[in-house]
Amino acid sequence: MRIEASWLDNPAVQQVCALLEAAGYQALYVGGCVRNTLLGFPVADHDLSTDARPDSVIAIMEDAALKVIPTGIDHGTVTVIAGGEPFEITTFRHDIETDGRRAVVHFATDVIEDARRRDFTMNAIYCDRRGDIVDPLGGIIDLRARRLRFVGQAAERVQEDYLRILRFFRFSAWYADPDQGMDPEALAACAAHLDGLDRISAERIGGEMRKLLAAPDPSQAVAVMQTTGVLGAILPGADMTALPILVHLEMQAGRAPDPVLRLAAIGGQGAADRLRLSKAEARRLSAIGQAARSGQGAAELGYRNGAEDGTAAVLLHSAFVGVSTPPAALEDVARGARAVFPISARDLMPRFAGRHLGEEMKARERRWIDSGFSLSREDLLA
Known part of the structure; x- marks a missing residue:
């Protein structure tokens, strides 16, 4: 050939x-x-x-x-x-x-x-x-x-390098046919040698998880990871329930796979440290998760987080509650991301100072956001 x-x-x-x-x-x-x-x-x-x-x-x-x-x-x-x-x-x-x-x-x-x-x-x-x-x-x-199998005996290959447990799920997500299910011998070997993951550095585990979550649809692979105990071994407290919903919403919105956003959907204790995320990734993971749970409207999420992460927060919130994301919500995010607060602290000085100045700025910003960003500079200073 x-x-x-x-x-x-x-x-x-x-x-x-x-x-x-x-x-x-x-x-x-x-x-x-x-x-x-x-x-x-x-x-x-x-x-x-x-x-x-x-x-x-x-x-x-x-x-x-x-x-x-x-x-x-x-x-x-x-x-x-x-x-x-x-x-x-x-x-x-x-x-x-x-x-x-x-x-x-x-x-x-x-x-x-x-x-x-x-x-x-x-x-x-x-x-x-x-x-x-x-x-x-x-x-x-x-x-x-499109069948993923270990070379020879699966248990022997896993014991040679325990990172192969994660590689098995990563390659399954990228290259295997999901309709066939996963190789039973491979799954048994992965489940039997979970303790070996403790020997693998956080950097190597984090690298594999990034690649896995960057797959077009890693939902099935992550679901089986959870069933076999692999997910809990590397991310205690993680739950993949919201992940397939998020993947569907990403596709509907025409967004490329976002590993950090998908990690926010999975959760898990100390994910940033356990996966050795960069400082930028860790900040974004925290910010998106907090924004999705903040109760803020789509326009405010766009204003406070920008178009990219504001949209991510809206999709994540929808995935958590199990509903679709209306196109209007994504339009509101974009509108909020374009909005610019028309006054600054200097405009309220010297009438207000110190703590009172901060409180006044927040109150007027709140009025402006609640107005749909329609209040003018003159309205806010009146």
Whole structure:
């Protein structure tokens, strides 16, 4: 089987492989670039596998005047910059010892050994620079069926890296057919090894959750996470009940998937810390949640939070109470976001000062908002 894709025509894609082949080594693209091409999804990364050892890869690329970065050389990975793009090149390997977070690896010369250490069958499909497919484990069968399965024994793959529990749900949301349900063996392995998630850093967990919640519709995956106990293990107190409603409302409003908004719908104790959100993400998570529960009208939410987050708050409130969002509400958000309070504190000075000045400003702002932003500057100063 051969694939055709525009990225395979990229001169840099061809150059890196050709350099390895000219030195007598195999050079096979693997993982997301092959999987996404077969599914018709966009391709973002170019990951290569080879039987060349890291020192040989470095020598070959540097002889061709390409920049080489030893990003994970202990595990056989170097990053080569060609045509301004990064190419992650990893030597064929198999794991000889794991602790659930990291592995001690042994370099291999056989692509089958390399395939057997990967997480899912759909990620163990390779192709060369001509597009010829190498499929050691029959991953294309699963891919065509949109069926997500672990390579070999699910429990063994999970125990090699407990983050694979979250990767299973993330990949299910993005690539699996929801009508088929999820693989029972995989679910049993995830449920049986929940304690292993305690060994995984908050940064890695947060990264997986962001990617999961960015899927077009992660509702089913998150629902099964809750049923198996995975959701509660990483976000105690989280509840996905409002999530499918929110996803539907986002689609109705023509909004792109918003992971922070969806996280606000799920909730959970200490989500910002447990998922290592950035300061900006944490502030936005808190602000949207508070706004959705504030009881403010759509126009005021737009005025106080801006069009983007005002709309997010309106959708989240609708999801919490289980109702649709009227188009008029979204128009009110936009109207509120455009409104500018026509007076400033200086306009009330020196008549008012200190605490009284603040109270007067709030009272007049309240009158202005309640008027539908119609009161003029003269009205507010009268």
